[in-house]
Amino acid sequence: MVSELAAGPRVPTLEMVAARAGVSRATVSRVVNGSPRVTAEIVSAVQSAIDELNYVPNRAARSLASRQTQLIALVIPESVGMVFDDPFFASIVQGVAMYLASTDYTLNMLIAVESKPEKARRYLMGGNVDGALIVSHHSGDHSYAHLERSLPVVFAGRPLSLAGHGQGESYYVGVDDIAGERGAIEHLIAGGRRSVAAIAGPQDMPPGLDRLEGWRQAVGELALGRESLVEYGDFTLESGTEAMRRLLDRGVFIDAVAAANDQMAVGAYTAIRERGLRIPEDIAVVGFDNNYFGLTATPTLTTVHQPSTDLGAAMAEVLVRLIEGEPVERVTILPTSLIVRQSS
Amino acid sequence: MVSELAAGPRVPTLEMVAARAGVSRATVSRVVNGSPRVTAEIVSAVQSAIDELNYVPNRAARSLASRQTQLIALVIPESVGMVFDDPFFASIVQGVAMYLASTDYTLNMLIAVESKPEKARRYLMGGNVDGALIVSHHSGDHSYAHLERSLPVVFAGRPLSLAGHGQGESYYVGVDDIAGERGAIEHLIAGGRRSVAAIAGPQDMPPGLDRLEGWRQAVGELALGRESLVEYGDFTLESGTEAMRRLLDRGVFIDAVAAANDQMAVGAYTAIRERGLRIPEDIAVVGFDNNYFGLTATPTLTTVHQPSTDLGAAMAEVLVRLIEGEPVERVTILPTSLIVRQSS
DNA sequence: GTGAAAGCGCTAACAC
DNA sequence: GTGTTAGCGCTTTCAC
Numbered sequence: 001m002v003s004e005l006a007a008g009p010r011v012p013t014l015e016m017v018a019a020r021a022g023v024s025r026a027t028v029s030r031v032v033n034g035s036p037r038v039t040a041e042i043v044s045a046v047q048s049a050i051d052e053l054n055y056v057p058n059r060a061a062r063s064l065a066s067r068q069t070q071l072i073a074l075v076i077p078e079s080v081g082m083v084f085d086d087p088f089f090a091s092i093v094q095g096v097a098m099y100l101a102s103t104d105y106t107l108n109m110l111i112a113v114e115s116k117p118e119k120a121r122r123y124l125m126g127g128n129v130d131g132a133l134i135v136s137h138h139s140g141d142h143s144y145a146h147l148e149r150s151l152p153v154v155f156a157g158r159p160l161s162l163a164g165h166g167q168g169e170s171y172y173v174g175v176d177d178i179a180g181e182r183g184a185i186e187h188l189i190a191g192g193r194r195s196v197a198a199i200a201g202p203q204d205m206p207p208g209l210d211r212l213e214g215w216r217q218a219v220g221e222l223a224l225g226r227e228s229l230v231e232y233g234d235f236t237l238e239s240g241t242e243a244m245r246r247l248l249d250r251g252v253f254i255d256a257v258a259a260a261n262d263q264m265a266v267g268a269y270t271a272i273r274e275r276g277l278r279i280p281e282d283i284a285v286v287g288f289d290n291n292y293f294g295l296t297a298t299p300t301l302t303t304v305h306q307p308s309t310d311l312g313a314a315m316a317e318v319l320v321r322l323i324e325g326e327p328v329e330r331v332t333i334l335p336t337s338l339i340v341r342q343s344s
Numbered sequence: 345m346v347s348e349l350a351a352g353p354r355v356p357t358l359e360m361v362a363a364r365a366g367v368s369r370a371t372v373s374r375v376v377n378g379s380p381r382v383t384a385e386i387v388s389a390v391q392s393a394i395d396e397l398n399y400v401p402n403r404a405a406r407s408l409a410s411r412q413t414q415l416i417a418l419v420i421p422e423s424v425g426m427v428f429d430d431p432f433f434a435s436i437v438q439g440v441a442m443y444l445a446s447t448d449y450t451l452n453m454l455i456a457v458e459s460k461p462e463k464a465r466r467y468l469m470g471g472n473v474d475g476a477l478i479v480s481h482h483s484g485d486h487s488y489a490h491l492e493r494s495l496p497v498v499f500a501g502r503p504l505s506l507a508g509h510g511q512g513e514s515y516y517v518g519v520d521d522i523a524g525e526r527g528a529i530e531h532l533i534a535g536g537r538r539s540v541a542a543i544a545g546p547q548d549m550p551p552g553l554d555r556l557e558g559w560r561q562a563v564g565e566l567a568l569g570r571e572s573l574v575e576y577g578d579f580t581l582e583s584g585t586e587a588m589r590r591l592l593d594r595g596v597f598i599d600a601v602a603a604a605n606d607q608m609a610v611g612a613y614t615a616i617r618e619r620g621l622r623i624p625e626d627i628a629v630v631g632f633d634n635n636y637f638g639l640t641a642t643p644t645l646t647t648v649h650q651p652s653t654d655l656g657a658a659m660a661e662v663l664v665r666l667i668e669g670e671p672v673e674r675v676t677i678l679p680t681s682l683i684v685r686q687s688s
Numbered sequence: 689g690t691g692a693a694a695g696c697g698c699t700a701a702c703a704c
Numbered sequence: 705g706t707g708t709t710a711g712c713g714c715t716t717t718c719a720c
Contacts (some may be wrong), residue, residue, distance in 0.1 A: 029699060036707070060405075064712045087434070111442055126355060266640065367691085401714075692717105
């Protein structure tokens, strides 16, 4: 049974507008869709009929007839666990939503539940949306790549370069992790640090790989040993603490550490303090992402800002252009920027 | 112009399934919708045809015929500024999305842009969604209340009790702010604190009012002056710092302070430290909400946990029941819980 | 239990 | 420029 409310008081139809304005339905449709070739007088006549009736076009009917849904799916693989634990997602959603608010498209949020992986896929391929945005932070997972044959798709982040699925095929929006990390390390070196260790991320994810590569490029000229200054974490706070402990246990001199994200950087604080060392006097710390973990930490964290809201907006924009057949680059790279705070 | 991809390779229709299974479209429709009165053999025949063709029902067509969209709007007034600065929204969205993933409804995120207030309203009233969820943290703003005449609506938080719009009319989901705050204060008193000040929120928002009321109820029996121990903030970090400074400037003895949310509580840390006082030794601090501000602060913040993800899920559940005509209470109150950390 | 037929509200050729 | 005419893919009486 369906509630009375759901059925609701009858909403005015295009036909009613046509009758009231004394024109055909086709004409009303033209006015509604802003067709250029309609007499000004008729346009205003129709317009007032629309206003008087408070007419709103029915999306379902419009979609059915035009074969366009005006819907854009934002797909978030639930494997990401408590998805929004990472503020990155929230920002992406915000960016997408705000960009779309300026268009005629509307946002359809889809959490792809792992138990029914096919549900999301089928929904997307069933012509229920005009395009899809796929987000799975840090992973570079493009397992939805096959969808690209069915509808326009834009990913967040560069894909993992796996054999089998050619590189330049997907559309994606991301940041230059290598350059961003390099900048952070150079800042440390410019500040007089001579032994910059790294708490790297998992090496099976593009950001994990690229940020470590950025570190390598920057410390290249430093005298001190290299790989002996790298430990790995999994982007969580705890893993940062543990990695830092291992680093300190090595007994080699370290006067700075660069973590692959803010959570791990703040986690490192704990290990550094355990040893009675001061931040930044004894060891400077820099993170990556620029989220609240670093903002509210004490001391506040120097980090590489990743414009996640802009990333969301850019993804939406690329997708809309793709849908509307306008020219777009397959790859869009947004700039990062260094935010210097108290920890360095 | 529309891209080739958007039009895409022809998706299988119900008619094709019918042909393949050797039955009528009506029968396929019944199977798809789980009608009980279809022969088992036919059901399986249709089912295999569906699987073989990889058929997915077209939402637009279904909506048009059934007058149900299977879409639920989540409306967020953009006045909330950079909406997701408050983690509350992200959690709500998460809760809603996850609950809906278990239903046949899909989430339509709508950021109501202030410049075009009518756009959202008309969209909602135009029969484009089956129901709406309205969220505007802290404000209790039910200015979308008139929508309730057009479609099922569920709000987050109790409404501001304004004249003109009767009380018990809206459906909403919230927490018991009074009881939650009272519990926090009682915890402080039980811990030996004798002069518990309050950094209250704006008094034109339900949570601002109720949390202060909770404080009043709990400190009622304390000897120390009352209103002289209250200062107001606007829920931001900075306002918490300023309110705490004013409190300390009064020169009255204070050994604990309860802020109406975590941001203000953490903001108070700054003012307390400026005076050379220690947390919690000299002054204990408690917040409200339980978000990352308190989690990552040093010392970590004791706070009243507000189950925002559950709130989102509950809102979605209430709305779905409303849409489907099942019985639901107008008011749903979720429990808060005290999280004791280092600051008290 | 199953099929036939009539729309749901709109767009898009195609005529005029 | 404007109206006519077909559908878009599905649900839903109503017969059988």
